[in-house]
Amino acid sequence: MVNQNTPNFKAHLLTGKRLIPVLMAIISIIATVLLTQLVSTMLRFENQTGISAHILSQAERVASELDTAQQVASNSPYPECTVDDINLLRRLTLEYELVQDIGRVWQGKIICTAGWGILKHATVLPDTGYYSHIEGRTFYRHVADMLPVKKTNNLIVKGNTVIFTSPVNIKMQYMSDLMLDWHLVTRNGAYVFDTFSTPSQSDSHNWLSLFTQRSQQRICSKQFDLCVETTTQNNALTALPSGVLLVLVVLGAGAGYLAGFALMVWAGRINSIDARLKKAVFYHLLHLEYQPQYRLSDESVVGAEVLVRWKDDVYGNVSPEFFIKLAERLGIYRQITRFVIEQSLMDMSGLMAEHPDFTLSINVGKHDITDATFLPYLNAMADNSGCLRQQIKMEITEKTDVNYKIIAESARELQQLGYLVSLDDFGTGVANIHWLTEITFDEIKLDKYFVRGLGDDFKKTMLDALLSIIVPLNKTIVFEGIETREEKEIVLSAYATAIGQGWYYSRAVPVNEFIKIYHNARKECQESAGE
Numbered sequence: 035m036v037n038q039n040t041p042n043f044k045a046h047l048l049t050g051k052r053l054i055p056v057l058m059a060i061i062s063i064i065a066t067v068l069l070t071q072l073v074s075t076m077l078r079f080e081n082q083t084g085i086s087a088h089i090l091s092q093a094e095r096v097a098s099e100l101d102t103a104q105q106v107a108s109n110s111p112y113p114e115c116t117v118d119d120i121n122l123l124r125r126l127t128l129e130y131e132l133v134q135d136i137g138r139v140w141q142g143k144i145i146c147t148a149g150w151g152i153l154k155h156a157t158v159l160p161d162t163g164y165y166s167h168i169e170g171r172t173f174y175r176h177v178a179d180m181l182p183v184k185k186t187n188n189l190i191v192k193g194n195t196v197i198f199t200s201p202v203n204i205k206m207q208y209m210s211d212l213m214l215d216w217h218l219v220t221r222n223g224a225y226v227f228d229t230f231s232t233p234s235q236s237d238s239h240n241w242l243s244l245f246t247q248r249s250q251q252r253i254c255s256k257q258f259d260l261c262v263e264t265t266t267q268n269n270a271l272t273a274l275p276s277g278v279l280l281v282l283v284v285l286g287a288g289a290g291y292l293a294g295f296a297l298m299v300w301a302g303r304i305n306s307i308d309a310r311l312k313k314a315v316f317y318h319l320l321h322l323e324y325q326p327q328y329r330l331s332d333e334s335v336v337g338a339e340v341l342v343r344w345k346d347d348v349y350g351n352v353s354p355e356f357f358i359k360l361a362e363r364l365g366i367y368r369q370i371t372r373f374v375i376e377q378s379l380m381d382m383s384g385l386m387a388e389h390p391d392f393t394l395s396i397n398v399g400k401h402d403i404t405d406a407t408f409l410p411y412l413n414a415m416a417d418n419s420g421c422l423r424q425q426i427k428m429e430i431t432e433k434t435d436v437n438y439k440i441i442a443e444s445a446r447e448l449q450q451l452g453y454l455v456s457l458d459d460f461g462t463g464v465a466n467i468h469w470l471t472e473i474t475f476d477e478i479k480l481d482k483y484f485v486r487g488l489g490d491d492f493k494k495t496m497l498d499a500l501l502s503i504i505v506p507l508n509k510t511i512v513f514e515g516i517e518t519r520e521e522k523e524i525v526l527s528a529y530a531t532a533i534g535q536g537w538y539y540s541r542a543v544p545v546n547e548f549i550k551i552y553h554n555a556r557k558e559c560q561e562s563a564g565e
């Protein structure tokens with residue numbers, strides 16, 4: 035039987051465990067959303083890099099075309115604004131798609147162009163132009179009314195040449211579906227050639243904006259005084275179609291729930307009582323307690339019964355009655371007996387060496403007495419401990435589920451080797467008077483059943499009858515389970531040389547406490563003997 039708390043604990047454990055898959059599902063949904071966000075951010079970043087490069091290459095193509103046209107015009111062999119010179123400029127406007135018009139500049143004024151010939155009134159260039167020290171050009175943005183026709187142009191002036199271009203030179207193409215702002219600027223950022231911004235970029239002010247990431251990039255041309263700056267904001271939660279998002283959430287929740295369920299099963303396995311007992315036995319997490327045995331006549335402690343204990347972190351205090359059977363079923367029982375023998379001899383060897391009449395009772399079961407390696411092991415341990423073999427008493431319970439002939443043989447062998455043998459739990463199991471004649475024991479332990487309720491006349495009569503059979507056998511008789519003073523007095527009056535153990539005297543206690551009990555009892559005996 036597991037400690038009474040164990041079933042409650044298990045129920046509590048199960049309720050707690052049921053939450054694991056739900057918690058895992060929630061964590062998984064969050065992880066899925068974050069992962070989607072991460073992947074989407076990475077893809078968008080890659081896309082942004084591609085677009086930046088595309089814008090820059092277009093800008094370089096524009097710059098290169100205008101540069102070539104300007105160079106050809108500058109190298110004109112004709113005097114400025116002559117018919118030949120203007121014809122040359124006209125050829126250039128036909129040849130270079132981006133050149134809308136091209137003209138000559140003299141003393142800060144446009145004096146002739148390919149489109150308008152010699153201007154009647156030379157047009158003064160605005161004083162707001164930006165001069166690039168890298169390229170030696172002056173740029174004018176969105177300049178209106180420089181020519182007889184009303185039109186807005188960008189102007190580029192170098193030396194004696196002015197080129198008129200359209201304000202929009204970079205093709206927008208697929209950019210409208212991207213949440214991307216870009217600016218085409220000079221390296222120092224002082225002059226903006228072209229710019230584009232997505233109107234909806236700054237619109238998401240709801241809770242989803244928490245998941246919004248901003249990415250800025252800047253790349254510059256190696257040839258020209260040109261840089262592209264792009265800015266994008268990514269929010270996969272709003273960017274993804276709601277159907278796709280729903281599928282992701284459902285998949286994430288499902289995967290999390292399954293993982294949680296698997297974790298629960300795994301945790302259940304490693305926390306099963308079988309697994310925990312195996313671990314406790316393997317790592318020697320069991321411990322021992324000793325219950326003193328008293329000579330009832332003078333209340334001196336004559337021996338101790340060692341009892342194995344298991345206090346588990348999950349299941350609490352588990353009764354040996356339960357875990358000994360479990361250990362037998364799991365095939366690890368032998369390790370427990372060996373642990374008990376080794377540890378108890380170590381704990382008690384000092385006291386036993388000092389008091390050669392002190393006996394240590396050790397419980398053995400069917401797996402011990404049927405194990406061929408048991409006796410050699412016991413001998414080695416006993417001899418190694420320095421204790422006398424006749425101080426070691428092996429308790430064989432009557433409940434042992436093996437043929438009495440095997441028990442008789444074991445008892446005989448143990449006695450021949452010098453150990454004492456005790457018949458435990460007498461009167462409760464399969465043993466009967468027949469056992470007493472066939473098997474030789476040194477001690478008979480009467481089960482607590484006979485002590486319980488000894489105030490009752492019938493029980494007392496039963497005990498007297500039993501004693502009339504076993505007393506003549508001349509064995510030590512131990513009464514188990516003495517819980518009250520009355521029980522002790524009745525036992526003592528029934529059998530004056532009785533040995534007793536029970537909660538009236540002491541429960542099983544750790545070794546240090548036992549040694550104190552032993553010495554106190556001894557002192558009291560000596561004192562009362564001296565009086």
Ligand SMILES: Nc1nc2c(ncn2[C@@H]2O[C@H](COP(=O)(O)O[C@H]3[C@@H](O)[C@H](n4cnc5c(=O)[nH]c(N)nc54)O[C@@H]3COP(=O)(O)O)[C@@H](O)[C@H]2O)c(=O)[nH]1
Nearest residue numbers: 341342354355374397398399458459515516517535536537
């Ligand atoms: N093979 C092994 N069996 C072992 C070992 N250690 C213990 N056991 C057996 O487990 C059974 C239960 O033992 P436990 O719960 O330790 O109970 C023992 C005592 O605590 C209990 N006891 C002692 N005094 C009283 C009392 O006054 N009242 C009361 N109700 N119970 C009392 O009795 C148990 C000891 O019994 P016994 O062994 O028959 O002397 C039990 O069968 C143990 O034998 C082990 O290492 N190996």
